[in-house]
Amino acid sequence: MIKKFSLIASAILSMVVAVSAQTQPCGTDEHHRHLLKTYPIIADYEQQFNEQLGRGLAAKTTGSDLDTTYFDVPIIVHIVHDYGAENLSDNEIYDAAANWALAFVKKNSDTAAVIEPFKKYIGDARMRLHLATIDPDGNPTKGVIRHHSYLTNSGDDRAKFESWPNNRYINIWFVNAITRGAAAYAYYPSGGAGIPHYDGVISLASYIDRSKTIPHELGHVLNLQHVWGNNNNAAVACGDDQVHDTPPTKGHTPGCVLSTIYDTTCATGYARTYLSASGLVDSLVDYPDTTNAQNIMDYSYCSNMFSAGQCVRMREALTSSVAGRNNLITEANLAATGALAPTPDLPPVAEFTLNKAIGAGTITDARSYFLTFNSIGEFSFRNASWNDTISSVLWQFSNGAAQPVSTNTGTVTNRFSVPGWVTTTLTATSNAGSNTIVNTRSVYAADTTVAGGLGYSQKFSSIGDIPNWPMMNYYNNRFQWEFYNGAGMGDNSCIRYRSFDSTNKRTGIASGDYDDIYTPAFNLAGVSGDVFVNFYTSGALVSGSSSTSRDSLQVDVSTNGGAIWTKIAGYRGTDLANNGAQSGNFIHGASSSWKSRSVSVPAVYRNSQTFFRLRFRPGNIGNNLYLDNFGISNLPAQLEEMTVNGTNTFSIFPNPSSAGSTLVFNSVNGGIAKYSIRDVAGRVVYEEEAEVFSNSINRIFIPRSEVPVAGLYFVTLTTGSMNTTEKMLVY
Numbered sequence: 001m002i003k004k005f006s007l008i009a010s011a012i013l014s015m016v017v018a019v020s021a022q023t024q025p026c027g028t029d030e031h032h033r034h035l036l037k038t039y040p041i042i043a044d045y046e047q048q049f050n051e052q053l054g055r056g057l058a059a060k061t062t063g064s065d066l067d068t069t070y071f072d073v074p075i076i077v078h079i080v081h082d083y084g085a086e087n088l089s090d091n092e093i094y095d096a097a098a099n100w101a102l103a104f105v106k107k108n109s110d111t112a113a114v115i116e117p118f119k120k121y122i123g124d125a126r127m128r129l130h131l132a133t134i135d136p137d138g139n140p141t142k143g144v145i146r147h148h149s150y151l152t153n154s155g156d157d158r159a160k161f162e163s164w165p166n167n168r169y170i171n172i173w174f175v176n177a178i179t180r181g182a183a184a185y186a187y188y189p190s191g192g193a194g195i196p197h198y199d200g201v202i203s204l205a206s207y208i209d210r211s212k213t214i215p216h217e218l219g220h221v222l223n224l225q226h227v228w229g230n231n232n233n234a235a236v237a238c239g240d241d242q243v244h245d246t247p248p249t250k251g252h253t254p255g256c257v258l259s260t261i262y263d264t265t266c267a268t269g270y271a272r273t274y275l276s277a278s279g280l281v282d283s284l285v286d287y288p289d290t291t292n293a294q295n296i297m298d299y300s301y302c303s304n305m306f307s308a309g310q311c312v313r314m315r316e317a318l319t320s321s322v323a324g325r326n327n328l329i330t331e332a333n334l335a336a337t338g339a340l341a342p343t344p345d346l347p348p349v350a351e352f353t354l355n356k357a358i359g360a361g362t363i364t365d366a367r368s369y370f371l372t373f374n375s376i377g378e379f380s381f382r383n384a385s386w387n388d389t390i391s392s393v394l395w396q397f398s399n400g401a402a403q404p405v406s407t408n409t410g411t412v413t414n415r416f417s418v419p420g421w422v423t424t425t426l427t428a429t430s431n432a433g434s435n436t437i438v439n440t441r442s443v444y445a446a447d448t449t450v451a452g453g454l455g456y457s458q459k460f461s462s463i464g465d466i467p468n469w470p471m472m473n474y475y476n477n478r479f480q481w482e483f484y485n486g487a488g489m490g491d492n493s494c495i496r497y498r499s500f501d502s503t504n505k506r507t508g509i510a511s512g513d514y515d516d517i518y519t520p521a522f523n524l525a526g527v528s529g530d531v532f533v534n535f536y537t538s539g540a541l542v543s544g545s546s547s548t549s550r551d552s553l554q555v556d557v558s559t560n561g562g563a564i565w566t567k568i569a570g571y572r573g574t575d576l577a578n579n580g581a582q583s584g585n586f587i588h589g590a591s592s593s594w595k596s597r598s599v600s601v602p603a604v605y606r607n608s609q610t611f612f613r614l615r616f617r618p619g620n621i622g623n624n625l626y627l628d629n630f631g632i633s634n635l636p637a638q639l640e641e642m643t644v645n646g647t648n649t650f651s652i653f654p655n656p657s658s659a660g661s662t663l664v665f666n667s668v669n670g671g672i673a674k675y676s677i678r679d680v681a682g683r684v685v686y687e688e689e690a691e692v693f694s695n696s697i698n699r700i701f702i703p704r705s706e707v708p709v710a711g712l713y714f715v716t717l718t719t720g721s722m723n724t725t726e727k728m729l730v731y
């Protein structure tokens with residue numbers, strides 16, 4: 001029977017906006033709506049596409065429509081990973097890709113489970129998916145590339161590293177987690193035309209071969225809507241996908257049960273009338289009165305079939321110029337991408353990562369890059385080479401280390417007798433050849449020679465000052481600690497964290513990164529009384545940014561050679577960004593100000609080799625942070641300054657506190673000091689007097705037992721020369 005399809009409606013469906021907080025199988029329509037708002041031109045592409053689609057379908061009604069050609073489509077798989085489970089093995093990817101392909105040639109065996117009414121509507125898209133064997137530069141590839149990034153944990157468009165041209169390859173990225181809670185999403189051709197570098201599919205790695213998630217998303221790439229229409233709200237309202245042989249439906253939430261498979265809601269009495277080719281005789285097609293819950297474009301996860309009508313629509317997408325989809329299948333492109341060639345046998349790509357230190361007990365960090373050579377832990381290096389089956393590896397280490405024998409097991413441990421940056425060389429070998437990676441800053445074996453103790457001062461006056469201050473750029477990107485020559489406190493240099501993140505970047509945003517700078521060892525053994533780590537920072541927000549900066553700085557301490565770190569202070573928000581909003585890349589200048597930081601070091605963290613670590617986490621969108629004049633003192637920074645100037649000042653340490661606080665102050669006049677603590681309601685909870693000495697540092701300890709209820713308090717100190725109130729937080 002020759003059917004005359006009525007022209008597929010070209011209008012964009014009215015877009016139902018409803019954002020669900022729940023995890024959705026697919027976030028395609030939510031992203032599409034967002035895109036339409038950001039790039040209105042996409043609506044034009046959409047219209048252009050639908051006009052082409054209409055013309056194509058109309059043309060089909062005039063012939064016998066016995067199109068038996070096959071379309072071949074090159075694809076490229078990107079793994080965005082941080083060496084976790086999302087770093088899928090080559091074979092997991094190849095096996096999954098072979099399974100995706102089946103649904104597009106009607107070879108998936110589970111079509112046998114399709115219920116009777118739909119058996120005759122199972123479509124064969126006659127599309128063959130191929131992992132590319134030639135990359136955009138003309139080099140051989142096995143169709144899989146890997147990108148090491150923290151953005152695997154917040155997968156969205158900006159995690160789509162190194163998109164290959166979307167008119168030559170369909171890009172598919174895998175990540176560990178997707179923001180907005182979806183398992184995957186893709187862009188329709190109209191979206192792909194508007195933002196070619198984001199075109200393609202992004203999916204959870206855990207969904208690589210689950211419930212036909214990737215065939216579903218590729219369906220969107222080829223202009224298929226969900227069976228209930230283009231929104232993400234399954235099981236809400238009757239809708240249609242502009243495909244005739246998929247009856248109207250509300251769609252279904254995940255859970256493939258009989259009541260879903262045989263659901264008739266919205267589909268009862270569904271039929272269509274078509275004009276015959278002569279235009280004189282009508283023909284009635286009585287489509288199933290059951291919804292097509294087993295359709296791959298439903299959320300039911302029954303996912304057994306595309307319909308014949310969907311296959312027509314997908315094939316039309318591949319002959320449309322919108323987003324250059326029609327270029328994918330050309331002979332020239334298939335030759336250029338090597339899509340029809342067998343997968344080449346290529347040498348491995350040598351790569352390694354670090355595990356937690358071995359034998360170090362509890363470690364909060366996932367990986368250990370910094371240990372002293374007398375640490376209780378050992379560095380643990382893990383082979384992560386890929387691109388071929390690895391037959392052997394050869395490790396080589398500098399810094400007086402033992403050279404391990406060749407191993408296939410993946411992990412070697414080592415320690416180093418010469419302090420400093422360690423060069424690690426890994427050669428991975430397969431039947432097709434070898435590849436070597438040399439990393440001259442793989443890990444840092446810290447010197448245990450102490451740099452000082454109480455009274456230590458570091459002004460970062462020249463880069464030669466800080467050979468024992470290793471800066472770790474774990475993700476090897478532009479967001480990092482560095483020595484900075486151009487501004488400083490009292491001189492012209494300091495260190496800074498480059499956090500500035502331009503708002504118009506396509507991929508690789510700062511948020512999610514973290515980087516460390518480590519101090520040398522300090523001898524604080526037996527030091528009694530207060531010990532403070534003092535330093536100064538100068539930070540800023542990015543002006544015009546709609547969101548508050550989420551940059552943060554944390555101070556950690558270790559007394560066992562870097563095996564275990566404990567946080568002792570943290571700063572963020574407008575406190576860290578003490579210079580307010582700055583346009584663009586913040587450079588500390590004459591009008592910028594420094595803010596003093598004083599971190600109390602509890603006695604339990606003082607030993608003969610005490611290390612500190614400054615960890616910066618850039619936010620999106622953050623700005624640079626300058627840091628200078630690092631010292632260790634029995635006075636907090638501002639008191640040190642004020643003492644020198646002979647000025648009244650008053651501070652509370654630690655604050656916040658859970659075990660009592662000390663009021664530390666410099667009073668110009670001696671005599672009696674009165675101090676009182678009031679709660680937020682103004683009630684006095686504690687009041688006392690003490691004798692103080694003039695022009696000297698006075699300390700008054702307030703035990704926690706005097707302030708038994710956690711909360712915010714106001715501490716007022718009155719001496720002969722000052723009357724000052726400070727906030728104190730007790731937890």
Ligand SMILES: [Zn+2]
Nearest residue numbers: 026027028216
């Ligand atoms: Zn979807």
